[in-house]
Amino acid sequence: MDADIGKKTILIADDAEPNRLLLKKIFGGEYYVEEAVNGVEALEKLRQLEDVAILILDIVMPLMDGFSVLEEMQKDEILRTIPTVVITANNEEDIQIRALSCGATDVMAKPFSPLIILHRIKNIMARKDSEKLAEQNRAYRLELKLMDTDEKSGLFNKNAFHRYTKKMLQKNSDKKFVLIRWDIDNFKVFNDWFGTEVGDTYLKKIGDFFREYEEKNDSVKTYARYDADHFVCCQEAEGFDPEEITQIIDDYMTHLKTIEFEYTPRVGLYLINDPSLDVALMCDRALLALRSIKDSYGKRYAWFDDSMREALLEQQEIVNEMExxxxxxxxxxxxxxxxxxxxxxxxxxxxxxxxxxxxxxxxxxxxxxxxxxxxxxxxxxxxxxxxxxxxxxxxxxxxxxxxxxxxxxxxxxxxxxxxxxxxxxxxxxxxxxxxxxxxxxxxxxxxxxxxxxxxxxxxxxxxxxxxxxxxxxxxxxxxxxxxxxxxxxxxxxxxxxxxxxxxxxxxxxxxxxxxxxxxxxxxxxxxxxxxxxxxxxxxxxxxxxxxxxxxxxxxxxxxxxxxxxxxxxxxxxxxxxYVESFQGSIDLLSFTSQSTLLFNCFVGGAAVVEYDEKDEVLLALRINDQFLREIGITRMEYAEDGQSIFRYYEGENRVLVISMLQEAIHTGKETCCEIMRKSKLHDMEDNWFKLRARLLKNSMSKHFFYVTMENITIYKEQTVENEKLVHCLSALTNHVDEGLLVLELSENIKIQYSNVRIAEMFGYTQKEFQELFGNDFLLSIHPDDKVLARENFEQILRAGNGVGRRIYRQTCKNGYYEWVSMTGCVVETEKDHICICTTIEKDDENKQRY
The missing domain is CATH 3.20.20.450 (EAL domain)
Structure with missing residues (x-):
């Protein structure tokens, strides 16, 4: 068995023992021989043995014939690759054709010559080995190609470019070459804006550009996606025109612009004078040329020159000395x-x-x-x-x-x-x-x-x-x-x-x-x-x-x-x-959709403003729609006017607004002012507004406020009408003989109105009388009579429409008292106070000097 180590294995499947012995004698010297007596055993051994080089198969066998074995082998991915030589005693053509159609490699008829069958088996094995080697070579070449190829552009990658360019330069030592390097401006921005998927598609199209360029230009060349968004090409220098290549790149990139993205091609060039130089160093020199015009809008290409070479040497010297x-x-x-x-x-x-x-x-x-x-x-x-x-x-x-x-x-x-x-x-x-x-x-x-x-x-x-x-x-x-x-x-x-x-x-x-x-x-x-x-x-x-x-x-x-x-x-x-927070007001400057919706839905006009105290500039950092409507302009008009609030408050109004802001700065409290804004349109009435300001933050000479605006035109108009009415009533009441008071009954008895006559009755001016007794009318009454006077007011309150007169003593300016009689009626009753209109006359019958 040891002598068979290293030999190829032949399996002989034949039910006739003499045939097996003959075939074993023919092949046993060069091959290791296995035997099977029927088709079933043949299939079992094919699956058990690690590497059967060839199967010699008889057609006529018990349990399973040769045709059935061939059919089963075709169903198995591994078994169908094993070469099979069919031997048959029947030399009919249809038997041979059927065997070949079932997957047999060859057919041999009995009896057979030992030398012929041995050579035929060797040739079959040689062909099989050759096919296997060819397949391995194809797989290897494909693997190499994949290793050399940039997956996104389909071009050579950096390492492949170095290797193939070096071979090209060695093979064409009689020719001059130029190395071209260019990149896509702001390609990272492009990816961030439009996504890497769009960016990858862009790179693939640039790969298509290079393949088209090769077809149109028959000069010797190599090209690659060097890294990221950088591309390189090495081609013959004869006939090379930098203006032309720059324009070709520009035209193609413009043609690619399915998305609005500005691109200006800039190209770095290196003329290869020394082909033995490392290709990576050539690429670095082209990159130096490219970088020299990166910020230049006038130049679209640059050649590597001696000054760049000196910079490269200087950089190398820095690297050598940095440690x-x-x-x-x-x-x-x-x-x-x-x-x-x-x-x-x-x-x-x-x-x-x-x-x-x-x-x-x-x-x-x-x-x-x-x-x-x-x-x-x-x-x-x-x-x-x-x-x-x-x-x-x-x-x-x-x-x-x-x-x-x-x-x-x-x-x-x-x-x-x-x-x-x-x-x-x-x-x-x-x-x-x-x-x-x-x-x-x-x-x-x-x-x-x-x-x-x-x-x-x-x-x-x-x-x-x-x-x-x-x-x-x-x-x-x-x-x-x-x-x-x-x-x-x-x-x-x-x-x-x-x-x-x-x-x-x-x-x-x-x-x-x-x-x-x-x-x-x-x-x-x-x-x-x-x-x-x-x-x-x-x-x-x-x-x-x-x-x-x-x-x-x-x-x-x-x-x-x-x-x-x-x-x-x-x-x-x-x-x-300078760095303190807005004291809770940061939400007013938040740019979230919820904040914007809430800010614009505030009742009345609202704005966050910045006041530059030094230069007296008032700008709105944020302003809602109602504020603009109250001013009477659109948001677009406001933006065009430069967002200056003071533009709408000039003259006396400006003084009032500044005073309001200054007071808020110094007191830290909410302040307000009332202003009138004249309309620019002749057919519109002037409007009155009430501004309220609350300080949010101080920052050196700048101050930040939350400001609200309320249209008080109707209120002001009613106030003016009321003032006119009060003026008429005052003119009337000041000409009667009796003193007239309107008193408010709350915790104290306050004077809401007094005519001139009542002050004159006791030697005062109307102003003096109001200042002395305005907040508490009982101070003007003799101490012993205050309880009586209070009871009188309560009696008036109970009676409602009026009562008989009451007598008490009233203080005079000269220090004496005058007896007076008082009558009155309720004119207004609210939750917190009651107003009583009172008439006072001197009572000479009870007059007494103290």
Missing amino acids: FALRDGQFITYFQPQYNYETGKMIGAEALVRWQHPRKGTILPNKFIPLFERNGFISRLDEYMWEQVCIQLKDWERKGLNLVPISVNVSRRDIYNPHLVGNILSLLQEYELSPEMLHLEITESAYTQNAEQLVNTVNLLRIHGIEVHMDDFGSGYSSLNMLQNVPVDILKLDMRFLGGDYKDERSGNILNAVVRMATALRLPVLAEGVETKEQAEFLRSIGCLLMQGYLFSRPMAVEDFEKLLDGSQTVSALDKS
Whole structure:
């Protein structure tokens, strides 16, 4: 049996033993032979044996003939692949045809020549081995193709492009080639806006573009989707026109625009002078050329040149030296202070890195930070800087200096570190620092690239008391949209958001809106990159008071910053008046649909307004529809007018409104005023309004109010009519001989009205009489007669329509008393008071001087 190890197996199925012995003698020298005496046993052994190379099958057998065995084999996926040679004593053609149609590989008639059958069996096995090898090769080639293919575009992937381009350059050493690289502008934005499914379809269509380009251009070339939204093509340089290829790409991309999305093609080109150069390096050089025109609207393509090569060499030199520089302490911490522009106090500082090179001097961050972010070294530099800041804070604390929080940068790569929070907390614990002293700055773009993980990390940091700032706010593309979900403590507004023309009305309005939105979200805004007084004043005017930039100080070395800490006023936290909540009013500024519905359904006009006390500007942060209807304009007209409330309250009305707001600021109580607004339309009457204001929040020179408006025109008209009526009645009552009083019976007996005659009767002026006795008429009556007078009023109340007169003594201005008689009747009865109209006359019969 050991001699048969490694031999191929032949199964002979024949019920005649002499035939089996003969065949075994023929094949036994080169093959391992198994036997079966019938069809059933043949099938069993086919299933039991691991690898039968060939089956020699007799047609006529007991239990199951050869045809039945063939039919059963065809039903089995594995058995039907085994070559089968049928042997038969019957040489009829129809028997042979039937055997072949049932799946037999060959048919041999008895008797047979041993040499012929041996060679025929060998040939069958050779063909089988050849087919098997070919199938393996096809599968291997398919696997290689799949490994080389980018699944989204159908083009070569990066590795395949490197390999096939190298072979192409070697095979065509007599030709010059150019490497082309281009990308899709803002493809991540495209995916975020329209979804990755639409983005993948876009990539597939770009793959179709390359295949069409190959068909139309017969030059030798390779092409690939290099990574993300970058594509590369290497083709013959002869006849290559950069303007033409740029236009071809532009035309095709324009043709693809089924969705409104702006795309401007820019192409980086590298002429291959040294075919032995690594293809990956060629692609990097084309990328450098592409990046050189990324922000240039005038250039659509650029060739890699010597200056870029020098930059590449400089970058390589940086990479070669970065490890040693970190170990040698060449990375130095600088500090740029941050100020509250309104108070002039320093409220913090940002830690910035400088590379103090022993030969080259100071290397600025823009030379090495982007490179470190690409190669991952930025994470190690960040951790180094965090510790240096902690060391410095501890040193200042020991020196007794006025500490301010220091902000350190956290790169996008740091967010992927699962130990980030633990590392920060360990540093604070090691150097015994309060979490409030170390602030973390994370760029806005980091929130857009890995939002879920970053938000979770930031939430954990804030739970431990570490303040997080969003750096470079405004430089990204989804800033306004993301703020509803982003957990940050301060927005750092990049002044590049304004560009060079920040005084442009549109730019100013955009920035104004951003600051107002941040205020509504209770997020302080710190503007960085402030360089001029003009910029600072503009920022102050829109409510952004926290600033950082060259106007105040350039980044400075530790020694200089220490002097600043030692000699200037500092605060370790923001002024509470700046960051305090809206005292429950934040819901009034909520932009939820429920809040909007509720706000617009308030009875009467309502608005949340901002009053700039310094510049006397009154703007509405939110205003409901009824308020606009009361003013008499549409919301569109109001927006076009610039949202200024004062536009509708000029002259005396403006003075009244300002006085109302000033009173609310100083008292903290609800205040009101009544104003009249003249209609712009000649056929409409003037209207009177009552404004009520309640202070919500103070922020330096800005104040926020909740203001309501009520149309009181009808009430004012009735008041005027009543005043006219009262004037007529007064003129009438002042000419009668008796004194006339209208008294209100409540806890005290108050004078609602008195005519001139009653005051004259006792030597007073009407004004004096009202001031002395207006709140309690009983004070004018002799003490001994007060009970009698009270009883008289109660008698009048019981009688209702009137009573006889009562006698009592009334106080005179000269100190004497006069006897008087009083009659009266009830004129009004309400729940809380009763009004009595009383007539008083002198009673000379009882007159007595004291």
